[in-house]
Amino acid sequence: MEVFRPKIFDTLRNYNKAQFYKDAIAGIIVGIVALPLAIAFAIASGVSPEKGIFTAIIAGFLISALGGSRVQIGGPTGAFIVIVYGIVQQFGISGLIIATFIAGILLIVMGLTRLGNVIKFIPYPLIVGFTTGIAAIIFSSQVKDFLGLKMGSVPADFISKWEAYTINLASINLYATATAVFTVGIILIWPRITRKIPGSIVAILVTTLAVYLFHLPVETIGSRFGAISSNIPAPVIPHVTFAVLQQLIRPAFTIAMLGSIESLLSAVVADGMTGGNHRSNTELIAQGIANICSSLFGGIPATGAIARTATNIKNGGRTPVAGIIHAITLLIIMLFVGKLAALIPMATLGGILVIVAWNMSEMESFIFVLRGSKSDATVLLATFLLTVFVDLTVAIEIGMILAAFLFMRKMMQSSSVHHLEGRTDDEPRLGLPEGIDVFEIHGPLFFGAAYKFRDTMRLIENPARVLIIRMENVPVIDATGIRVLGAVQDDMVKRGTKLILSEISSDQVTDELQKARLLFRIGKGNVVTTYEDAIRRAKEILSQ
Numbered sequence: 001m002e003v004f005r006p007k008i009f010d011t012l013r014n015y016n017k018a019q020f021y022k023d024a025i026a027g028i029i030v031g032i033v034a035l036p037l038a039i040a041f042a043i044a045s046g047v048s049p050e051k052g053i054f055t056a057i058i059a060g061f062l063i064s065a066l067g068g069s070r071v072q073i074g075g076p077t078g079a080f081i082v083i084v085y086g087i088v089q090q091f092g093i094s095g096l097i098i099a100t101f102i103a104g105i106l107l108i109v110m111g112l113t114r115l116g117n118v119i120k121f122i123p124y125p126l127i128v129g130f131t132t133g134i135a136a137i138i139f140s141s142q143v144k145d146f147l148g149l150k151m152g153s154v155p156a157d158f159i160s161k162w163e164a165y166t167i168n169l170a171s172i173n174l175y176a177t178a179t180a181v182f183t184v185g186i187i188l189i190w191p192r193i194t195r196k197i198p199g200s201i202v203a204i205l206v207t208t209l210a211v212y213l214f215h216l217p218v219e220t221i222g223s224r225f226g227a228i229s230s231n232i233p234a235p236v237i238p239h240v241t242f243a244v245l246q247q248l249i250r251p252a253f254t255i256a257m258l259g260s261i262e263s264l265l266s267a268v269v270a271d272g273m274t275g276g277n278h279r280s281n282t283e284l285i286a287q288g289i290a291n292i293c294s295s296l297f298g299g300i301p302a303t304g305a306i307a308r309t310a311t312n313i314k315n316g317g318r319t320p321v322a323g324i325i326h327a328i329t330l331l332i333i334m335l336f337v338g339k340l341a342a343l344i345p346m347a348t349l350g351g352i353l354v355i356v357a358w359n360m361s362e363m364e365s366f367i368f369v370l371r372g373s374k375s376d377a378t379v380l381l382a383t384f385l386l387t388v389f390v391d392l393t394v395a396i397e398i399g400m401i402l403a404a405f406l407f408m409r410k411m412m413q414s415s416s417v418h419h420l421e422g423r424t425d426d427e428p429r430l431g432l433p434e435g436i437d438v439f440e441i442h443g444p445l446f447f448g449a450a451y452k453f454r455d456t457m458r459l460i461e462n463p464a465r466v467l468i469i470r471m472e473n474v475p476v477i478d479a480t481g482i483r484v485l486g487a488v489q490d491d492m493v494k495r496g497t498k499l500i501l502s503e504i505s506s507d508q509v510t511d512e513l514q515k516a517r518l519l520f521r522i523g524k525g526n527v528v529t530t531y532e533d534a535i536r537r538a539k540e541i542l543s544q
Contacts, residue, residue: 003112004285006066007278011319019318026317027325030073030308033198034060034326035333037308037356039221039341040349041076042300044141045084047093049221049341050229050334051300052076057232057330059290059302064323066286068279069267073308073323074290078356079262080255080301082137083392087251089156093298095248098238100295102245102252103259107288110260116280119260123407125369125380126399127261128362133387133395135361138353145350148176148218158388175216176347179207183351198311200352207348221349222342230338235296254393255291255301263287263304273313307359375406408448415443417456420470435465436538442473445509447480454484463497466538470531472503482516489522498541500526502534 034056042052056075063074087096110116140161144154150171155161183203190199211218221228267278287303294302312322369380379402386395420438432438437460441453460467477485492499499522504510513519519527528534 003114003281005068005279005282006286006320007068007070007282008065008320011070011321015319015321020321022316023319023322024325026312026315027322028329029196029198029315030312030317030322031326031329031333032201033311034073034075034305034308034330035341036200036204036344036349036352037305038076038330039344040353040356041078041081043221043225043346043349044078044081044138044353045076045300046088047084047096047300048225048228050338051298053228053330053334053338054232054297055294055299055302057327057334058297058299059294060330061324061327062290062293063263063286063302063304064320064327066282066289067304067320067323068282068284068286069270069304069309070276070278070319071270071274071309071313071317071322072263072267072278072283072304072320073312073326074263074287074302074304075308076300076302077262077305078138078353078360079131079134079258080303081141082134082387083251083254083258084300085141086156086391087248091248091251094238095244096300097295097298098240098244099248099252099255100291100299100301101238101240102248103255103301104288104290104292104295106252106256107260107291108285109288110256111281111284111288114281116260116264116282116284119264119280119284122261122400123376123379123403125372125376126383126396126403127265128365128369129380129383129399130387130392130395132361132363132366133384134392135357136384136388138360139357142350142353142357145219145346146177146180146354148173148180148347173218173347176218176345179211179216179218179345179347180351180354183207183348184354187352187355195314200355203351204344204348207345208343211345212343219346220342221344221346224346226342228334228338228342230335233298235293236298238295250393254396256288257396258392259287259291259301259303260284262306266304266306266309269306270309270313273310274318375410379403379406408446411444411446412448412452415441415445415449415452417441417453419456432535433539433542435542436468436535437464437466438468438470440470440473444476445471445474445481445485446476446478450481450484453481454487457488457491463492463495465496466498466500466541467492468500468502468531468534468538470502470534471509472505474504474509475506477506477509477512482512482518485513486516486518486521489518498526498538500528500534500537502528502531504529 038052038056039049042049060075063072087099143165149168151168155164186203187199190202263283264280267283271278290302370377379399382402383395383399386398418440420440489499528537
């Protein structure tokens with residue numbers, strides 16, 4: 001199977017005018033929807049609004065043209081707000097550009113090494129934990145604009161944010177608050193009227209006109225950032241030194257991980273809505289190329305956007321052409337009416353992002369996982385709390401490690417060694433000739449469970465002349481398991497006991513034992529396929 005084969009090659013074979021019309025309508029609608037979100041995500045991330053538009057145009061075009069999904073819509077998303085804001089605060093815009101550039105390279109490497117299928121298996125509690133954590137941070141970052149508070153820059157730390165809000169609560173702007181509340185109300189109520197026109201667009205048009213016509217004392221994009229540029233800057237290759245790489249590799253890895261997870265989740269959701277089948281590795285490579293190109297033009301990280309992808313599907317988009325038209329629509333809007341976006345009230349964007357945060361929070365999923373097993377709840381809470389109070393990078397790293405340890409714990413609990421029949425010092429013979437002991441291993445014999453086997457073997461003070469180990473229920477073995485098994489063989493040789501391995505049913509176990517030459521040390525005649533053969537071989541040894 002090819003690692004990189006964009007879906008557009010397949011979809012254009014039987015393309016027709018009817019599908020182009022549907023794709024064009026869907027692309028235009030998604031382009032209009034994407035404009036306020038691109039601006040809002042950019043501002044919330046700590047960069048100028050036009051950078052969000054550049055990213056949506058450049059990355060959106062490349063993700064659709066080169067991606068492994070027929071209907072994926074790419075661009076800046078709410079999930080990146082936290083990590084991008086943190087990078088900008090610590091390393092500045094130049095640091096963000098370099099981190100995005102490195103993340104793009106990492107995404108391409110992940111696709112080329114076929115890690116697309118592996119990323120799908122990231123624990124669900126971890127995904128819900130950091131997604132809900134991101135939602136909490138996005139909500140807390142919008143309180144200033146939602147309430148129109150007159151204060152300086154919002155602190156990056158979660159607790160410091162709320163301390164600053166409390167101190168400046170007396171400066172609340174009732175006009176801004178009313179604008180934000182009206183925005184939220186429109187977005188929630190409008191779908192009951194029609195779903196053809198997004199509520200966020202209606203809210204922006206109404207509130208912008210109200211603030212402009214009635215000269216309401218509400219801060220706008222223009223009053224905070226100035227005019228929005230309608231020119232895409234010339235590409236600049238970032239200068240990456242080894243020292244810079246050392247500083248930015250962790251945030252770049254977080255961008256790559258977050259982008260890969262969100263894009264593949266979005267692709268999976270899209271497959272469920274359309275009955276399609278995306279190519280995960282192609283999608284990762286396209287995401288990597290898109291982020292590299294976005295950084296060259298001074299943009300921010302981009303990935304597949306679930307909400308915009310769903311909007312595309314619901315409006316008839318079925319091929320990458322819709323995503324390409326979405327990017328062209330954004331370009332046209334930016335060139336001809338982009339300057340009018342400076343009139344949009346900041347409180348309106350605050351209201352939109354509050355809704356985005358609520359939709360991201362996945363409270364039902366959060367409560368569902370929380371009520372589940374203790375290990376899943378532990379991963380969920382740890383990831384959520386670390387995301388909110390420490391750092392998203394740390395949350396993903398520790399969440400993955402914690403999930404891995406808890407999984408190993410479950411595997412250890414599922415692994416066991418049983419003394420089936422034979423004799424020990426305190427146990428009579430159970431239907432076998434004198435001099436035969438039988439043990440059975442259940443579960444994977446890996447480093448987390450091998451100690452059980454080792455400790456069980458150590459309890460045998462006076463082993464029989466023949467020791468049969470049944471391995472029918474051992475699906476996998478690792479280097480530690482092989483080493484422990486080899487140590488048992490050596491110990492049995494010292495004690496004058498012959499070791500017989502019986503019923504190895506896993507090809508992986510057989511291959512690993514052969515590579516370690518353990519089957520040679522035990523002897524081919526002492527490695528048998530059935531329990532009956534093991535008893536027969538044991539009797540032969542006893543008769544010698």
